[in-house]
Amino acid sequence: MRIQYALKRGLFIGLMAMFAGALCADPVVSLSDTAKVVGKSEQGVDAFLGIPYAQAPVEALRWQLPQPAKPIQGTFQATQEGAICPQWQQGKFKGEEDCLNLDVYRPEHAKHKLPVLVYIHGGNNQTGEAHEFKPQALAKALNAVIVQVNYRLGVLGFNPLKALKTEQPIQASGNFGLLDQLAALQWVHQNIQHFGGRADQVTVAGFSAGGRDVMTMLISPLFKGKFQHAIVFSGGMTTAPVAPSQQVFRQAFAPLVVHDHIKPNIASAQAWLANGGKAVRDYLQQLPAERLAPLMKGAGIRMSHFPHLYRDGAVIPKQGFASTDYNSVPVIMLSGQTEFSIFALTDPYFVKAWHDGSLVNDPDMLSKYQFVYHYGGKLYSLFNVQQSAQRMFAHYKAPIYATEVAFGNDPLVTRNEQMALLGAFHGVFMPLLDRTWRQALLGKVFQQPGAVDLSKQFRRYLAHFIRTGNPNGQHLVRWLPWSPKHDNQGQSLLVLNANRHKALIQMSSKSYDEAVLLDAMAKDHRLSDQAKQEMIDQVLNGRWFSNSLDKRFHVPSLWPKS
Template identity: 40%
Template sequence: MNYVAGFFLKWTAALCLLCWSLPALAGAELQRPTTAGPIEGTLLADGAIQAWLGVPYAKPPVGALRWRAPQTPEAWTTPLKTQAMAPVSLQMKGKTPVGSEDCLYLNVFRPNDQSANLPVLFFLHGGNNQTGSAAFFDGALIAEKTRSVVVTVNHRLNALGWLNIKVVKTGDPVEDSGNFGLLDIRKALAWVHDNAAFFGGDKTNISVCGFSSGARNALCMVISPLFKNSFHKLITFSGGMTTSTPEDGARIATKALAQLVLEDKKAATEREAIDWLNSATPEVAAYLRNLPAERFAPLMANANIRMGVFPHLFTDGATLPADGFAAVERGQYNKVPMLFTSGADEFTVKANADPYFADTRASLDDPRKEKEYAFATKYGSMLFGYINAERNAMLFSAVKGQPPVFASRFLWGANPLVVGEKAGKLIGGTHGMDICILLEQERPAFKVSDEIFSADNKPGRQAMARLLQGYLGNFMRTGDPNGVGLPRWDPWSNAAGHSGLLFIDADKTTATARMGARIVREQDVFRQMREDDGLSPERKEFIVKHILNGRFFSNNLDMLWR
């Protein structure tokens, strides 16, 4: 963009912002300026919400921009219609690639009125950084219930978003990190800073929020020097502090890419294919950049929350500290108020997805499999929940100068009197149930029986949704979830005897939230596993090695728990 055009666009945007603060003209309230050009949105939620969907925040990362840092989009002057979400980032759906490599778009939601200086929620979706999209999060609902501006983001996934190998490096330390998905998130957040005011948002009050891998990305934003002072609160749904080394990333990704090399007969053996990729010649670079994007989506797609299968969030020393979350202990991170949530039965849906328990999903009649399933889900959930709540809270709260930290555990889903016996055993307070209730959704993945989301328990679910939405809105505004009509939520303390977590549950009609001292500690879990006499030592060894080991919450568990 030349100087004159750039000046004109910025002047026009400033003038439009001034005009927007005046009463809106009929039909004009859905057009907004942005730093790249004007956009035209739509109304959602029966007219209660203004939305701008599929807004480009960077150039399409295709062709020469594959495995490059995201670039500022070309400016436009004619209003761009942003009334439908963009395609999902390229990923696997079952055994089929879906979506597009052209994926760097975000969505904006706000109440349909003239209010300004609203808190901003910047949401990152889950899916192990391999699947998922911004469409998961109902931004219209949350904008309405919390009176905020909600921004949901698509970014690059799988090997297109996370690749740390020699041949794609350019000499720029940030770009050479391989953390292209994280760089996309930085670009989207910069867009929010530049444009939030046009949508009535307060860029000095941004809450970064994520679910699952989105929560892990958000936690990495806390320690990344690229995000210093760029957001003001952190909210995570079931996310822990996990990173990978560049060395693991290069080794595992190169082995995966070697399969493509073999398919295309560029080498005769896997060893030759790996050596050819590691040679990083112009021929190798051209080969990888010219491959159809769909061929990258299946690589490492069987990770199922195993970082060892699909390494990402590389501790490269430029985008993330070389020693990862040890930066927290040094106090070198973005100190903001934090709110962490986790489920009481985090591991059930992951155990259900494991082929070994296929028979258990269909029936609980096999006594041996049922005992093994109970062992895996009990201790897997304790460890997964600990990683997502207690460990986060303990580590950050120990740092001098850290603002208040709040942590909770979501119990709903386990009570057979509320959800039925089958759902209580196979689902419980599983990974994602809390955000499912927050968004007032009945997720198909959880429907193992007709009783889990029933007309009888809907009043209780609705009461929990109001509770969670109230806590979320208060925290976004002030950094404290507490407010009128809500049960007291005390901040975390590492002091002995502190009650610790807020436990959230409901019966069929009424929601409850209470502080409790039932804290999970990793070493206590290992001790209980050793002492558990429900399985023989041999079967415990099998479940630990083949079902629990190598997950985000249990790296090298087979050595640690003994």
Template identity: 30%
Template sequence: MRIAIRRAASAVAVLAAAAASSLVPLPARAADSTLVRTDAGWVRGETTDEGRQFLGIPYARQPVGDLRWKEPRPVKPWGGVRGAASFGNRCVQSASWDPGYENPSHTEDCLDLNVYAPAGRTAGPRPVMVWLHGGGLTAGAGEDIVPDTFARRTGTVVVTVNYRLGAMGFLAAAGLDGEASDGVSGNYGLLDQQAALRWVRANIGRFGGDAHRVTIAGESAGGRSVCTLLASPTARGLYGAGIVESGAYGDCAARERGPAVRDGAAFAKKAGCPDPATALACLRRKPAKDILAAQAGFDWGPVTGGAFLPVQPKEAYENGAAARVPVLNGANSDEGNLFAFARFDGAGAPLTAERYPGAVTEAYGPDLGGRVLKAYPLTEHASPTHAFGAATGDRMFACTALRMNTALAHRGPVYAYEFADRTSPPFASLRELDTDFDFGATHVNEVQYLFKHFGLASPLDKEQRALARQMEQYWGSFVRTGVPRADGGPGAPDQRTRPGQVLSLRTASEGGTGISTTVHDAHRCDLWDTVPAG
């Protein structure tokens, strides 16, 4: 199942972002805190009520023309001052139901990042968090969160990143293998992320950040990116900690090289380039909109087998080959409600009690389906859709997160959490829908407790705001020290010494944040640990 929930052509989707800011002459004074010199040239950001922000800074040469499906290259220096007061272009992607994404983007000139830094001086450089956005590796942009308040309250510098998506970011092909530095193509989007991290290492000190204290973080596909980078030898040394939010789905598995190349050939044929001898040149001549139109129906993600990702992430964790850095990893208690809603109620066909057994059997097959029906009886759930959603979320997110905790504990500290505020308001995309469906603590819902999601304030009540402040403290503490702590809250359990225990993030009326020892049982992981990850 795709992790990004995308509407059809009739659904709401994103306007292409404003073009990159034009260059202006270098002013006589360079002491302005919004004027910073990067290794490629000067940028001028702006001040806000929360601090300073620098938007749309290119971190690599734009992958257009002959650079389509090439590994990222250093950005070309510019003269004068580059304006950094507006976001850069979003990478190529379809329309979606997310606010501001009403139209598709066909723009390949998109390898930009955004820097948010608190105002004022400190005794030393500030720790840095680099956020990788979600969207199923086919959608989204760095601008999907605005972390300026988080940066101010936690005393950190936050960087958000655009990276290539879908076929533009993850096409594997025999011809492209020959161009890849490690002989394995299909990892352009993740290589973009590594290029952004190298930019951070070279430049973040000029924004007040500490290049030696960098935490990589992300939600959904962004979390999957983090768990992939943890296993990538070519990312080693670019970060010192990782945060994985709802990113362990599928056990963070990458595509194998052979099937990925075969999919690439099928994609080329679908895109109108069937001759293997000329397919690559043909694809590079295609307009971005044609590439986008052909990418539906294929699995887009990283490819294993080369220097970038020699083995599957789970294997790297278990054999000690993954980075030995602290990790904060978790999921939400009701992850699957979003996907079940999209499949049934959101499609105008709410799941009924009569149709529930058939839907489960269709999803899982007759043997596993029978076990699922016993584990998720309708009498224990608010509706058939919620029962289906519970099974979906447990298989895809809750149990894979717990398995990842166990695997990660072989190589260093791993702190486990579960976002369990079932009273949480639907995140911004869902609030625009005309529905009274109870999503609970569903996929993506925790993001609005940490940042302005899509730049919008979330309608949190008093208790939820208190939980949000506590979560800011846990996340901020982890970015600063590698250990998540919060005033008045328990320490997050380190899986090396407290395996299976989880920091349960809840509002006061739900009992408050505490330590849970029942998450494995609550999510029926005895069942899901015996079947392939969903």
């Protein structure tokens, strides 16, 4: 009996070990009879990392259209993040040109095909990476497949120089980073079903530069039918004219030409670059990414410093957002209430005082900061949501859902010194998706009960939206579509806020009037006229949202004179 018991017990333990091993086995996806992708499981989510969606844009493929990735043969180990694209961060070069890869996350043990959220990272189209936030918690909360994309950045991702153009109109656009995003969406359409996603239920979302890219997708004929819904986190309407952009690029590349003894001075170098031709193209092709990445660094949401998203007529209409032909899909547009805070704090005027802590102890500096914080925040929020919605509304054939995050503005709620300076900052929504995001800076602000409740409700809106194109659901404050006609009593903006204990969400008739804001700036006497003009000339000038401000206060254009 003891022998039989021991045998049975040993068999039971062996079976349990086998079963546990099966549960812990790495997830495997079959793309074909001969191609498999092996991922890893973490935090209740299957992750497939660094999957190539296009060929490496190197050598002859640099500054060319993204080419489809070569089919996987055998087994691809997708257990480590892929390379990020070349960029200049904190005084250092990072990345490599073989960077056109993406990450796929899905909840473990999903039984049905799930909606897909494709996320485009921010960074002014100059910096950033696919893994901008940890998507595991969001994938489970939305019960969705999440795809995060690396795409070409900086002068490797956007370049209008004449020498690089071929006779192919799409290639000649110079919008290579945007075309990479198109290639990623095409990869999703062709492959996501193998990962448990629905190719007919794709939402494209982006933050900051990624949000502006998504806005551009709404007017680009190339993106028609590539996604069913869109989410724009702090985006807005930005494009660049081709000819002035070429001039900015010639100015940026000319010092390299002189340094390499191709031409004797800046003027002759710019003329040589303007003429184009094989010699120029060959020179540009051989420049290492380490020398290209720092060009036009520190653009700081100023299109004149790093022009991109060119109105070429093939990828982006020549009339830009004056176009009336939209890829009309349901869209959410979001902004923080004080979006400009982080750009003010990192501006050369304030950054040292912020880092050494003297900003809050210097009444003069603090007054100047509060001025740009207040007016820059309102102008940026207006630009991100209201101006875009108003411009689109007449010709857009799908609902526009507008929202503004107010959480972060009340220091009695946040009780955090950095949040007192940041407020509802650029990216304030991010900790609502991933509570670990920037925790070293933000502390436990987003882990208090009110913020957690806000996070849960915000995620529920998103979960409904990525399935139906309508964010509304049971036990949620009804979110009305944007309407300037006031047929909903003017309540067109969902305000997301919380106290220390619970979420505070409501529809609001709040709106910004640019002319009224500029009048208020002119009449604001908390600063001397000299100090006020200094803030306008040096900190607020030339930003995405500054066209009317620059004209009102006679600020010279930052674009080069032709």
